[in-house]
Amino acid sequence: MVKSKQTCKKSTGGTAPRIALSLPASTGAVTAPGELNVREPSEHNEFCLICRDGSVGEDCLFLCSTCPRVMCSNCMNIPPASAHAVQADxxxxVxxxxxxxxxxxxRASQSPYFGxxxxxxxxxxxFLQICATxxxxxxxxxxxxPTLMLHLVLVDHDVTGGCFELASEFLRPYxxxxxxEFRSIVFDIGNASKIDEYRLQATxxxxxxxxxxxxxxxxxxxxxxxNEHGDPFIGYEGNKKSYVSARVHSVLDVLLSPWHPLIHxxxxxxxxxxxxxALINNVTSFSGLQQAVIxxxxxxTIGFNAVRFQPSFATHLLLAFAELVIIERLPIHIVFPDMLGQSYKLGRHTDVFLLMPDNSGSLAVTKFAWTHSQLRPWGQYLPxxxxxxxxxxxWCSVNMHKDYIFECKNGQCRKKILLPGKRPGSCWISVVLRPMPSVPDEDED
Structure with missing residues (x-):
């Protein structure tokens, strides 16, 4: 007899009937006292640019006069005779x-670095000698x-050991x-009264x-x-523990609007x-998501299109984001390929989507797909x-009339699969997508 067993699912799909969210009379951002001002860029980093460490005892951090970076005395060979002079007012x-x-x-000709x-x-x-790599x-x-991480979690969704909390622990020592701050908020917005409770909690x-x-x-x-409509689950409509869902734009309005004072x-x-x-694979829901991002x-905004997506598989991508974007302050659209380079196994599970609005109100949507010459040629899966x-x-690859195809090795079969394009080895490729126009919801007249 074949042995079998069951384990709890880690993927985030399923089915839930769609309902129309009964929004309270006021769905705008909560009122909060005072204005939020972005931290002044003149405040300097806490750790040395060279060794990425702090400074204690006789060592000190020298603050750059033109940027927020600092360098520690332990990474520079300052002549003893100049040790006091360099700290003069x-x-x-630099x-x-x-x-x-x-x-x-x-802005300057090439010259020795004096500091x-x-x-x-x-x-x-x-010249000032730097004595570290x-x-x-x-x-x-x-x-x-100052960095705030907010984790909005569907009620009764198990996120034990989740990658977002792990990223927060990675960031905390910096x-x-x-x-x-890291805050986790459980949401259940299945009806109007529950939406009110969520907003009060956010306030x-x-x-x-x-x-x-x-x-x-x-x-x-x-x-x-x-799974069918791509609608996000929103919790329970009543006391019965049976999930319901709603259109993505409405869900994000309810979930994100209270946090606008912080986000904006x-x-x-x-x-x-x-x-x-399904959130991305369904045309209607993906269109609603794009409009909500704007x-x-x-x-x-970062999303995934695996049919049975498992968030833990995105851990390396999220940690790379924490290091390169949050700590090193590099623009996400520039370092995203580097982030993916630390997450190649994620590509065997899902494509990754990056959505970024610009100042004109339009949206840049880029799909990143992992490719492998044998496992996933040109970003497409082989059965x-x-x-x-x-x-x-x-499967074996065959060059037929200058077209690369894959065919079955079985001489009695020779089933052929034609896949366009060619990219050798293994890597991520980016595909710029055209933003989707707003698609009327099928529930609307």
Missing amino acids: DVTF CISCHVGMERHG FYRKGQPLLPS LEVSLHSQLSSA FPSGGF AIIQSLMSSNWARVVVAITNHTD GAAESYLWLFSCG DHRITA VQCPQCGWSNA
Whole structure:
């Protein structure tokens, strides 16, 4: 007898009947006292650009006069005779990143790096020697700008050991002086009274967070989506524990609007959607998602299209985001390929979508697909077995009339699959998608 067993599912799909959300009379952002001001960029990093460490005892961090970066005395060979002179009030310090940047952009000719200057002239008798290896890009920072992470979790959805909380623990040591918060909020918005409760809960949390000026706000929504319509689950309509769903634009309006004082007050905001791929694969729901991203003025939104998406598989991508975007302050649209480079196994599970609105109100949508010359040629899946004869591990590539095709190795079968294009080896490819026009909902007349 074949042995079998059951384990709990980790994927985020399923089915739930669609309902129309009964919105309260007021669905705007909650009222919060005072204005949120983005943290001034003049505040400097907490860790050295070179070694990515702090400074204690006799060592100190020198603050760059032209950017937020700092460098520690342990990474520079400052002559003992100049140790006190470099800390004089009339001396300015320029980090190695700014020095190289001025040379690259033509604002200064190539010259030795002196670091310390008095009235525009080098203070040291010879160039300043850096005695450590640069561990990050010269474009990077080690930023501790105030960062808020909000995790909105569907009621009764198990997120034990989830990747979003793991990312928060990774980030926490980078904020030794405070300025980092992680909040997890369980939502059940299946009817009007529950929406009111959710908004009151959000109001109380916002009141407790208003004392800080959050420069970055990262929101994650973890829930299920309806397999057919792509509608996000919203909780229970009544007391019976049976999930219901609603159109994506309505759901995001209810979930995100209360947090607008924080999201819109931040210099950068990010939305991670940990839900199954029907949200993106369904044309209507994906169109609604794109409009919601524009309406809520999110800097960047990340989504996935795996039919049975498992959020834990995105852990490496999220940690790379935390390091490159949050800490090193690199633009997400530039470093996204590097983030994916640390997450190649994710590509065997799902494509990744990056949605970014611009100042004109239009939306840039990019699909990233993982490719492998044998497993997923040109970003398209090969069946595990030949659908005609049932052989497994059956495919071989053939060059036929300058077209590359895959055919079954079974001489009695020779089933052919034609896949356009060719990309050797293994890598991620990006495909720029045309933003979808608004699609009328099928429930509307």
